[in-house]
Amino acid sequence: MKNLICLILLVVLFVPSQSKDLKFYFKNLHRQPNEYGDNIKPLYLFPNDTLYFGRKPLPIKLPTQQKSKDLAYAMLFFTGWENASYPRITFTLFKNYKSDTVEIYPDLNSNLDFTDDLISYLICNRNPSTFINLPNSSNTEGKFNYKIGKVIGEDSMSMKAVIEHFYNDDKSKGFVTTEPKYWYSVTRLNVLSCDTVLDGDSIQLGLMDWNCNGLYNDIDTISENNWHSDRILIGYYGNEIISYEPSAGASILLPETYVDIRGSIYKLIEVEETGKYAILRTTDKKSSILKIGDSLPDLKFKLISGDSTSLRKMFVKGKYNLIDMWAYWCSGCVKSLTKLKKMDSLYHDKFNIIGLHDWQSNDSVARKCVEKNNLYWTNGFLNPEIAKKLLSSGGYFYYVLVDPDGKIYKFNIYLNEVENILNKMID
Secondary structure, three states: OHHHHHHHHHHHHHOOOOOOEEEEEOOOOEEOOOOOOEEEEOOEEOOOOEEEEOOEEEEOEOOHHHOOOOEEEEEEEOOOOOOOOOOOEEEEEEEOOOOOOEEEEEOOOOOOEOOOOOOOEEEOOOOOEEEEEEEOOOOOOOEEEEEEEEOOOOOHHHHHHHHHHHOOOOHHHOOOEOOHHHOEEEEEEOEEEEEEEEOOEEEEEEEEOOOOOOOOOOOOOOOOOOOOOOEEEEEEOOOOOOOOOHHHOOEEOOOOOEEEEOOEEEEEEEEOOOOOEEEEEEOOOOOOOOOOOOEOOOOEEEEOOOOEEEHHHHOOOOOEEEEEEEOOOOHHHHHHHHHHHHHHHHOOOOEEEEEEEOOOOOHHHHHHHHHHOOOOOEEEEOOHHHHHHHOOOOOOOEEEEEOOOOEEEEEOOOHHHHHHHHHHHHO
16 A cells, blocks of 8 residues: 555656646737838829839729829738739729828729729828728738828938838839829738736737738748748737837747747747637746847858858957848848948947848849948858847848847847947947
8 A cells, every 4th residue: 555655656746747728819909010110102103094013014993983183002012812913012092192081992802903892991181091901812801901191290301211212203114103292101010919917927919910911820931031930929018019029029930839928938839810819838948039138149150251150259359249130132231331331430449240141142242242332340141040049020131239248238229329339438
């Protein structure tokens, strides 16, 4: 009997603890992905029953009531319609775009036939914005949401930068831009959120439709850096903005996804396709997410010369080190080189730059861009391993600042912030 009791105790002690599944429901509350979610987009003239994208004419079908002398169109990014007439773009008509009341007609099924959508939206002085839902073709309950409205409160410098980027009235290129005063603001609302309490801690969970197709459970196993995967986000209870950056707790969806919530690791079991709910399971794993205050990892990369090196080898102790992830085809990246060069000259004794160019671009063109712009700091090529660790947002340009002791100071920092830090060191 005594031996039997001992055996039972041993079995109880060595049986692993049961994992617990937690189900979180997400409101039909769509939020913008960051505080800079509002963008200004141009309208293009609509001279005939033909849309133009680049030099390619796209014949369309207009219902009689939409014909107007003041008819323009815009392009909304959307990837959720299979066999779309133009991939990744939904064309949207703006009727009477010069008036106080503008009618908006999205091509919901991306077939360039506006007679079968049977829906329109209005914006006016009293109601300067509206919400448009673009349905996914495989599951129409999955919708990608846009907030569209009149441009209000933009300062002249911001507007000038937008105009320089978009303005085009060269008919030889196929489309003509309207006057900028008629352009519109657009905000992607591709984040669903849930405020809840977990283990006595008030938190916010979010789901992000990263690839903009109206669904929330896409997993990309083809791209080296899982570029098209959706994300599960972690934030603070009640916040309007919830970060999509892994450094802030967000997780890119993978065949096996783990989520770090205040240091506890949960396995993602399921995300309902249209974002209704997510199921997490408790684990005893430890976090591997790189955070502010962590040491710079010694990740290897290739210099533009072809030689191999690593981040720590190129790190200069005692200086602030800026890791610049960029690409020659990114206009914002190229424009920022002027400021980077100025900062490198002014603060060289306190500041070091490690430039990492997009690895999927043409190597020789990247080298020529470095040479043409006289970039004398460390220049190499980004790779999927570094991108997963440091390129939190997935897009360029992107800066990570490392402090003089080799600790991560901030992800996605802006150059004016870096400049302020360097100025304080001089003072």
